[in-house]
Amino acid sequence: MAKYTLTGQWQGGFQADVTVTAGGSPISSWTVAWRFSDGQTVTQSWNATITSSGSEVTARNVSYNGALGAGASTQFGFLGSSNGANSVPSVTCTAI
Template identity: 60%
Template sequence: PPTTPPPTTPPAGACTATYAVTGQWAGGFQAEVRVTAGGSPTRGWSVSWNYANGQRVSSAWNATVSTTGTLVTARNVAHNGALAAGASTTFGFLGSWNGSNALPLVSCTTTS
């Protein structure tokens, strides 16, 4: 399955996220997102992306996921929001797709 390149070192107070499909089958897939803190610790984080090809998230773990149209937003849960500088955590989810399952561009922001 396709993967994203490794992230660059995030600036202080920021975070980066990488999205990878870890399994795919007819009409469905499993993905994992790695969130990495920048040069400062985080108290929480939020990762968002837009699906361009009708993909949908059906269930997730280690994040609270909400969807509005094509926009997907994942927020930390209680046990993985606080990250030391440079530390990372992952969350995963199951989803569905039809036709194409292209990798989306992801963005990460920290919350206080």
């Protein structure tokens, strides 16, 4: 599972963190995806590799935080730009 949290907002920008938590079994990698509905873009990220195609965003684990034990969590974050509205998107998480 993944939880998106808006941690800061300012004129023209914002910061968000996403917590990824393994379920009842260990995982070896994860991917989190979401769709921005207000034209936001990611400008910088840490603890994940983030790619965008239009409003679709995909974050993948990096080498040191993909493997998680059952119930364990990791976090990644990013800075973004926005033009006013900044709705929190729904996220989906896929784990292997």
